[in-house]
Amino acid sequence: MGFRSQFQCVAFGCFCTLAGVALSHSVLPLFSAPGENVIYDDIRCKTLSILGENDSVIALLSGMGESGEIGGGDYGALTLMDKNKKHTFMLNNSRLLFADGIQEVVKLDIAEDSGNLVLRSSQNDGMIVAGKKGGAFAVGIFGNKGASISGSASLSIEDDKGQLTLSGTNSDPLFLRGKVDYGE
Secondary structure: OOHHHHHHHHHHHHHHHHHHHHHHHHHHHHHOOOOOOOOOOOOOOOEEEEEOHHHOEEEEEEEEOOOOOEOOOOEEEEEEEOOOOOEEEEEEOOEEEEEEOOEEEEEEEEEOOEEEEEEEOOOOOOEEEEEEEOOEEEEEEEOOOOOOOOOEEEEEEEOOEEEEEEEOHHHOEEEEEOOOOOOO
16 A cells, blocks of 8 residues: 555545544534433424333323324423322313323313313312303302212303202202303
């Protein structure tokens, strides 16, 4: 091998070394050591999961579709949960939800042009609903079997007229002033 060939090999090696050093500044931060702080200007992904101990998901930032599927859709959702998935908090652009296991306990959402609030017992022994349905705004309190089955009370306003309903089991009206509207 002549001097010219040796010089070309050395020059090529130097070029590869310089290219490696230049690329290491942009690639190595992606693989930082645990506990090392790294700042990124822009991160783009469809789902960001935060893992707790035992690699269980405890926080999820993702896109969500209209039917509730995670990872796609047109709006963002934040979900926080404990490691056993016993208590869950979910927030998206139109709903705030707290759940105890699979039972929704607190739900605040937007329906049509009004907000709705639902408070439930985690043992499903009653609920309170406040919201607008049709032209009336109402507050309803229901027993463990829900509206029109167990005892309930409803207070609503429609066209500047107050309406009050008290019902027993099987929706037998105990007291009725106006029409029945539960606001849910």
